[in-house]
Amino acid sequence: MTPDNWSFVFAAYGFALVVLVAYWCFLVRRERELTEGGEVARNSRKESGVSEPKSASRGPVP
């Protein structure tokens, strides 16, 4: 009977889990940075009386 090699199965699933979760964390962190950075920039523009750039009013992506 063929050996089961469970260690290889768990290694493959574990590796995939780590890679996919890491990419998801990267997306969430980057989006938060940019959204918060955008809020700060908008607030400082409001305080200094400068109008919004045109690019900030684009439609949804993609």
Add this chain to the structure above:
Amino acid sequence: MRRLLGGATLAGLAAGLVMDFGVSPREATQGNVQRIMYLHVPSVWVAYLAFAIVLVASITYLIRRAEAADRLAHASAEVGVLFTALTIATGSIWGKPTWGTWWTWDARLTSVSILLVMYVGYLLLRGLIEDREQGARFAAVLGIVAAFNIPLVHFSVYWWRTLHQPPSLMKPGLATMPGIIVAALLVNFAAFTLLYVYFVTGRARVLRLEAEAEA
């Protein structure tokens, strides 16, 4: 909407895990190590899908010069590279107990490695060119040229004598596997496709925010 997509993706992946470990039987020849197939084959499906979307979005960008098409191509290429790397890694882990080696310069493994290198080059090219419009144009051309490697990867197992087995599912005609294994694979195909859509829409949104921050 994004939360709904995220929830559906998580539910799909959970259903896939139940199918992989709870429903699908132990394979007679390879034993339980065959369960890596439920990860390996949907990963390469997503890689093919991602690079096909890069091709379509690149052609669209060259015709219409739409920034959204460029962002879609960029996001899809990045997710495609992620899943190609995952395909190679899981295939290597599967290869050790079944073939007795982590790696061999077999036609399928070599062609998929070339595919990975080409799309890593695509992402590097985008980062190297400072002029955004010029970078997008060059990347679109490379995105079209690199797509010609996809059929080469898929049909390499027919065109050359390879250690890698021919496709059991992504081929014309009926599947040669038992129904329950096909069902488990299809659940994972659906879950991975949802994951692809979730990642690509998220990455495209981040790219839009980055462009707005730079403007």
